[in-house]
Amino acid sequence: CNESGKGYENGGWDRELSGIWVAKYEMSMEKNDFSFVPASDTDGDVEINDTVKAVSKPNVSSWRYITVGKCYTNGKNYDNNKESHLMKNSEWGAVAYLTHSKYGRNGTEVSVNQSSNFTTGSGDEGASTTNNKSGIYDLSGGAWERVAAFNSADTNGYETLYGSSFAGINQTSSKWATKYSSNDNTPTQDKSKVGDAIWEVYVNKNESDEHRGWFNDNAYFMTSDCPFMVRGGKFSGNDVSGVFASGWMGR
Secondary structure, eight states, X not given: OOTTSOOGGGTOOSSOOSOOOOOSSOOEEEETTEEEXXXXXXXXSOOOOSSEEEEOOSSSBOOOSOOHHHHHHHHHHHSGGGTOOOOOHHHHHHHHHHHHSTTTTTTOOOOOBOOTTOBTTOSOGGGSTTSSTTSOOSSSBSSOEEEEEEESOOSSOHHHHHOTTTXXXXXXXXXXXXXEOOOSXXXXXXXXXXXSSSGGGBOOTTOSSOOXXXXXXXXXXXXXXXXXXXXXXXXXXXXXXXXXXXXXXOO
């Protein structure tokens, strides 16, 4: 935070934080208190309510077929009194660096969740951020994770279609989401912000064919065609998935 209590443009909060709580597993859906696996946008792109709940549990299929806008809304509504929200890029970066530190895995890469069924918590303790059961799972592999980040130079109108709950050309950074600006369709990592664990961990800055960060993780940034950010990689990503992986999406 800066002296005015803002710093939102860099992913900051309105006050100094002693820490953050992060869901232990990728979110999954429950319908009428039973695990439910969406099979289409009709099933998945919905807001939580009295019968549809977002939960963080192991050994269930993660919630997919949902737009980033609904992810944002559901994150806010999960427990609004405790300021729950969709993770920002800066918060993902904080978790990634803590995982890399002596308080996490001390430089050892997190194993990839390789479940093609998107089963949460798959893998042994090597898939945990702390290399034991007390850590966070599914930050490497599984399904790509959406974060509350948007590119203000959106040429396809995706923000209006899919992310209007927090994103838009005329929107600014807030406590809950961070605005970026990249006016082209190249993965310009230097448009990220220090602490996001994107540009500062980018390894091959002089190569245009493959973009890799630490541990050979995918390192791509938002473009004007695809104005939203995803992190962590997917189950089939093998060595290019990881806590430092980044990519783009349109919805």
